[in-house]
Amino acid sequence: MIEAAFRTAVDGEAVVVRVPDPDHAAGTVTLWSDLELGDTTFTRVDGGWELRLSDLPVDLLEYLVSVDGDLAPDATNPQRVDGAFGAHSWVALPDYRPPAWLDAPKVDGELRNLSELSDVEVDVDVVVWEPPGAEHLILAHDGPEMAAYGGLLDFVAASIAAGTIPPTRVALLDPGPRNQRYSANPEYAATLSDEIVPALLAAAPTVAYPVLLGQSLGGVAALHAAWTTPRRYAGLLIQSGSFFTPDLDPQESGYEFWDEVTGFVASVLAASRAAPDAPAVAMTCGSAEENLANNRLMRDHLTSTGLEVAWGETRQAHTWTCWRDLLDPHVTGRLRKVWS
Helix, strand or coil: CCCHHHCCEEECCEEEEEEECCCCCCCCEEEECCCCCCCCECEEECCEEEEEECCCCCCEEEEEEEECCEEECCCCCCCEECCCCCCEEEEECCCCCCCHHHHCCCCCCEEEEHHHHCCCCCCCCEEEEECCCCCEEEEEECHHHHHHHHCHHHHHHHHHHHCCCCCEEEEEECCCCHHHHHCCCHHHHHHHHHHHHHHHHHHCCCCCCCEEEEECHHHHHHHHHHHHCHHHCCEEEEECCCCCCCCCCHHHCCCCCHHHHHHHHHHHHHCCCCCCCCCEEEEEEECCCCCHHHHHHHHHHHHHCCCCEEEEEECCCCCHHHHHHCHHHHHHHHHHHHCC
């Protein structure tokens, strides 16, 4: 039993992380986070170890604790968030507010594979969530993960129930070989735009072109597909897109598809005008992300080409929670606008 006085806690605007170790059997205790937090080595105190984190760049910190090199969630903190790489601990500062839609009423929906809806065969796994009366469509890159960790289906179901968006089906696109497909890959873009989208539109009533959603590399793939085949999409929802440039992102230069991503980004940044029928865009990003600078650059340039670009930003990192928390009002507002 961990004593209440020795649990991780918020102290004003600081977070105090504690690890019980009465005998000081551990040699080194550190904190891992996807943020630059400086030295995160714990200090020995009576009863164990302690780390005070002040001036955090986020309002919600996701982290793991390393005891002699073994990473695990914080044993003194019951708050967990799931992710593709396992559960992490999280702690919120006083200014953090979770989305209201998390606890709001939601409509029900049915999940079906694309193979149940269409005879078209594609090398991408697609599962479609459909509520009653759906006449609109969202396509979501990293769809299964965004549904599981970013609450995408709950968000759409709550938004429909509240009347803030019309009844909408969601196509969850499994990434498969993610890095290869999502790094401005012409073959993947053609499969998505020329095979998957037409199959979905033919399978069920749809009164407008679909909206394409993507996070991180999935955001690159979304912009690439819409930039090369603009007539297929009514809107783009891009969250923390990995729009790498040599100047802003030299730390990413070892990425296996660096040339493909930077080449596509450079081609967009060199364009003076977008296609006349290019879709409107909503972009969101965490203010503590490495991708913030390249997302702001892309936002400003897309605006300069004549595209309508909405922007949302919050004090979070490159996480599913950040993307979940920015779905409303930024994504909600863009969906209403392109489908009005």
